[in-house]
Amino acid sequence: MGRIVRTLVAWCPDWPVTAAGFEADAPVAVAAAGRVVACSAAARDGGVVIGMRRRAAEASCAGLWVVPRDEAREARAFEPVVAAVAALAPAVETTRPGLLSMATRGPARYHGGEGALRAAVAERAAAAVTAACGVPTPVHVGIADGPFAATLAARRQMSVPSSGTAEFLAPFPVGALGREGLAEILVRLGVGTLGAFAALDEARVSARFGPDGALAHRLARGLDDRPLRSTPPPTELVAEAELDPPAERVDVVAFAGRSLGEELAAQLATRGLACTLLTIEAETEHGERLARRWRAEMDLDAPAMGERLRWQLEGWLSGTAAEAPSAGVTRIAFRASETAPALGKQAGFWGGVSAADRRAVRALDRLGGMLGPEAVFTATVVGGRGPGDRTALVAWGDTRPEAAMTAPWPGALPDPPPALVHRPPRRATVTDRTGRPVAVSARGCLSGLPERILVEGGRPSAVVGWAGPWPLDERWWDPCAGRRLARFQLLDEDRHAHLCFVERAEWFVEATYD
Amino acid sequence: MLPAPIPLAPLLPGAGIRRGGLVGVSGDGGTTLVLSLLVEPLAQGSWAAVVGMPELGLEAAAAMGVDLARVALVPRPGPSWAAVVAVLLDALDLVVVSPPGRCRPADARRLLARAKERGSVLCVTGPEGWPESPELVLVAETEGWEGLDIGAGTLRARRGRIVVSGRRGAGRPVVVPCWLPGPDGRLAARRSGSPKAAPERVPDEPEAMPWAG
Structure with a gap:
């Protein structure tokens, strides 16, 4: 049996909501791709559930304010929190924006016990959150044996003694393992809690659910064996790159990081290892350095590494952090600080x-x-x-x-779609029988029937078929993005079919059915 | 061989487009035609790239059945477009390029040699600016549109023709009547080639227009 590391986890509840600058008592949901990914406590009381469709959430909770997800913002706002906690204890590991962990052994002694460490982390982190997001939000801190139990302890804001891990975990539902497929099967088998799952025979669980199931079983028994399996790699596994010229923008660095991630992933793959703790180092022209450690439950592949690099830099380069760099980034490195045997999973x-x-x-x-x-x-x-x-x-x-978006989109254009879309739309002149430009009134009436069309740079042609106007009044609530226009299909005598629109009495050809 | 769209397949030796070849596509409706060439190869697991066509209607491509996840787009390749095409020909089965201006004969020869070596197909839109004559030339022509009237209806389908010629085609140009596209957005065969023939009904009943009312 490996040594189980006493772990402290600091968790900011509903981080996407906090990062957007909302308090827990405002009914707010954060949505991505039409589904709710996070919501505030008030929204939860109103019946909003994570994973719900946006429309359903709006229907169930009156006055719900839905904001789009912005992962860059979440990462940016979390960086000062990491920096504040790192001032207390250096070896801080970020799991994702909103969740960080550290080993307590050294820091607890230094700060005079686990209780004192918990209080100090909670206070510093909450102050940093308030400063970064502008809303006073508590940070939940928990200590237990191993990161899994500590994460659950953080939700309860408690410290679980070493001897009591299994009893603490037993009443939690199997969904807490974070493995949806496994949880679904276990519930169907009548195994609803971690305690019941832990009581199953280890060999049989392993035979039925494979290595990942066996790992979940160990977690449920309170034997978070990450230190047992995850060790510093036998040789140094690093991928680094010099950036010349120095990069000041996140996307430029992230782009360079992509090939770097591939490189480290290839090094890991040849040794049959998976990276569980990644250190990302960045250095600027003036010698400022930022190293952050990223913990992953299973395996960090190349895109995941790139994503974490982006998160880290968003926080650092945007200057919300106390120690914003004074020059461009000249060097980045990915270092696999801890690895575990790859479980036969190929990305x-x-x-x-x-x-x-x-x-x-x-x-x-x-x-x-x-x-x-x-x-x-x-x-x-x-x-x-x-x-x-x-x-x-x-x-x-x-x-x-x-x-x-397979659902119908009301107001969309009739099929078939045009094969050429002009960007920007081409100016055109469409005139009626008397030679005057055709205008569309606010009520959608035409001043005359389209007879001739002249597309910018072309020659005039007679209109032999047309349809419209199809008025569109889009985003009228937003004075900047709002548009009012009327669309037409026009067919000229050369058999060119155009999709045109009139906006502010001017004609444009926006697409051609080529 | 890369599979060709249905109306063209019977006319081509081997019912497909020979790998390592140069295909020229042009004419009124050429964009629709070039998109239709992508459908079958992508469905069979190939990848394709479209270089230098920033105005391509991607929704039309999706409606034709093009698997957009397997299409790489380089809308503005810049002055080094020939190098871009060379990299793409190395790894992808079908590369569509709209050359920005005339192509240097040396570049053209190099690209074609690359396509031959790797077994990929180079498809050029607007082949007038291309120094070598393609072995398969497809020219789209428009006879007329269905569905649009004076102030009524909507565009539903185009009666088109594809003129197939070139060294690998038949001895003399063959004209294939087709829907370019049909009401479902896809390229489809059409029975009558003569515009004098009795007006043929557009397949499929018109569906209720979603924007009406």
Whole structure:
């Protein structure tokens, strides 16, 4: 049996809400891709549940304020909290924005006991949160054996004695393990609590649920064996890069970090290791350094490393941290500080990976390196009304949002969609029989029937078919983003079909059915 | 061989587009035609790239059945576009490029040699600026549009033709009547090629227009 590390966990409840600058008693939900990902206590009392559709949440809780998720903001706001806690004890590990942990053994002695350490961390962290987000929010701190139990202890704001870990864990539901599939099966088998799960025979759990199930079983028994399995790597595993010229923007550094992540992941893969504690170091031209340690439950793959680098830099470079750097970043390094044997899990791109996929991904990575971060894209279908609004370009290497917009979009244009979308729209002149420009009144009436069209840079042509006006009054509540326009389809005598719109009495061709 | 869209497949030797070749696409409706070339290869696991076409209607591509997750887009490749295409030809099966201006003969030869070596297909839109003659030339032509009237209806389908020629095509140009696209947004075969023939009904009943009312 390995030594179990006494761990302190500091947890900011509903961090996305706090980071957005809202207090717990305001009914606020944070949504991403149409679903609630976090909500305030007041919203929870109003019946909002995480994972709910945004519409359903708005329906169930009167006066609910929904803000879009901004992970960069969450990371930015959390960096001062990490810095404040790191002033008390150096070896702070961030699991994700809103959750950090540290080993208590040394710091507890220094600060005069676990109780004193807990109080000091809670006070410093709460002060940092208040300063960073502008809302007084308590930070929950718990101490227990191992990070898993300590995280649950933080929710209860208590310190669990070494001998009482298993009893403390027993009443929690199996969902607390954070493994949805496993929890679902266990509940169906009639095993509802961690205590009941812990009572099962270890060998049988291992046979039925594999290595991950066995790990979950150990967690449930209070044997958080991370130190047993996760050790400093036998050799130094580092990937580092010099940035020349020094980078001042997060996206530039993050872009360089991507290939670095791949490099470290490749080093780990050849040794059959998975990274469980990643140290990210950044150094500026003036010699300022920032090192942060990131803890991961299972395995940090290359995209996850890149994401953490981005989180860390967002906080550092944006200057909300007390120690904002005075110059651009010149060096970044990923260091695998602790590793564990890889559990036979291979990271895949988009499900099944063929040789063609691997080749394509490598070539596109290479191309991204040649051209810079904003040159290679893939597209994804999103919601919208206009011809260019319904697809979004995603820079190569960024996470593709799920194509969730299969639902009908009222007010969208009739199919088939145009094959050419002009950016920006081309100016045009559309005139009626008398040669006057066709105008559309506020009530959607035409001043005359379209007879001729002249697209900028082309030659005039007679209109042989048209449809419209289809008025659109979009985002009228926002004086900057609001638009009022009327769309038309126009077919000219050369059989060119255009999608046009009139806005403020001017005609534009926004797309062509080529 | 890369699979070709249904209306074209019977006309091509081997029912597909030969790997290592150069395809030229142009004409009125060429964008729709070039998108339709992507559908089948992507469905079979290939990857494709589109270089130098910032105005491509991606929604139209999705409606035609193009798997956008497997299409890399380089809308503005800049002056080093030939190097970009070379990298893409190395790894992807189909690379569509709209050359920004005339292509240098040396670049064209190098790219075609690369495509031959790697077994990928280079597809050029607007092949007039390309120094080498493509082995397969597809020219889209528009006969007319269905569904749009004076102040009524909406565009639903285009009666089009594809003229197939080139060294690898038949001896003389072959004209394929087709829907470019049909009402479902896809390229489909059309029975009659003659515009004089009795007006053919557009397949599928018009659906209720979602924006009306």
